[in-house]
Amino acid sequence: MKFNHRFRDNGKSRTILLLHGFLSDMASMEGVAGELAPHFNMLTVDLPGFGGTPSTGIDYGMEDIAEGLRRLLISLDIQKVDILGYSMGGRVALSFIAGHPEYVGRAVLESGSPGIASDEERESRRHTDAGRAARINEDFTAFIAGWEEMGLFSSQRTLPEKTQEQQRQNRLSQQPAEAADSLMKYGTGVQPSYWEKLGDIDRPVLLLAGAQDEKFIAVNSRMSQLLPDARLEIIDGAGHNIHMEAPQKFGTIVIDFLLGG
Template sequence: MINLHAEFQDNGQEKTVILLHGFLNDRRSMAHIGSSLKQCANILSVDLPGFGESKSFGIDYTMDDIADALYAVQKKYDREHIQTYMLGYSMGGRAALSYACRYPSTLFGLILESASPGIEDSAEKKARIEIDDKRALEMVQDYPAFIQSWENMGLFNSQTEVDEQVFNEQRKARLSQIPKEAADSLRKYGTGVQPSYWDRLKSVDIPVLQLVGSRDEKFISINQRMNDSFPDAVLNIVDGAGHNIHLEVPEKFDTIVSEFINRRI
């Protein structure tokens, strides 16, 4: 069984937002989002398995087990009449989507930042698993070198344009993760090994906000297709941003998310 570390900030609001971080980071990377939302929501920040204070190594689990663990966390902090939203970035978006497919009635809204439902094609899945196994091995062998190569990926080119201090803080947070834990997480719920949720999107009958950066062409295509599959979804292509919208254009991101939450009464 997975035990997820979480921190709850009770702001005395009638809404709660659960924040799920991306790969190679932890709950701290979502802190400024929580700060911007505190005027309209309570904040529940979660460390996903393999990051921060949530363990992965030595535990047998799947993405569905993560969804169940998130449900347990939500119930622990749940209060009567609270409207719960879940916001997930990239890897956290995949976890949030898994949760929404499994427990849609527990959410008042779902916010997906640069997210994907997984890979449908079996050959593509196999190829991605092989890539992720190679990455996991590289992490354990030389973690700083892996972080450098990860930051040099085309997906993250636009992040080099953010404030130097912000970029360095992100690098420091990445380097603070435990290599064998991060590697283990990739093998257990990476994009290749996780289930494909494409055929289940139509069952997520709650308001969905999708955010994708205008410079993130791969995920624009994925999210456009997702938008056609959800019963009630809005796709916002955020101008000037790449994959990590909340890092690259935080004010735009906060405004879009706050407006979505505030209008869902």
């Protein structure tokens, strides 16, 4: 698997890999990249189905994505990265850490999850995601409008209109067939569950959840009990997308953790 990517050599000794969320691409992580650039070289990628990385016509799953990221690092002659993943990107980051820990220094999982442990709940989520994929293909603009009204993103409604519009345009710039296909190949309903592997991850991990995101507070609280070296931060004034809703707090906490504070 090959990724559309951008590597910025800022002359630093460490590189950080940024992984974006669903219905966006690497451009959505530019604000984070700007905060971290004084301290790290920057590697951003478009995950399959978004930006310039295709999903359709390719037989792959979550672990193939992790292997593709490993090969990307080899091609760039990068021996190890710190990694930051948001939401869907957090799930990808966790897959990469679990499968290729020797390539990871420190990890930040923002509103991340190890997947769904229960077979029954996973099957239910597969049906949910299949319905979402169908709606994406039927009327992408209407789907985006509905997506923005989800309770998960209600905390974003108080953000400046310019910020909301930038996010909306990034979402609308995606290709519907590609986004829909990605759900069926590495959505939460089909990806492996990594709950049982958390105890084997010996890398320092920062878990971030927004104070207004009750679902992911619960998920990350449980993760923090299972990971051997985890720090959990609940960010006031934010919901699911912490780096957009509370960028200054996000940047301060992430930099402190990554630099070893």
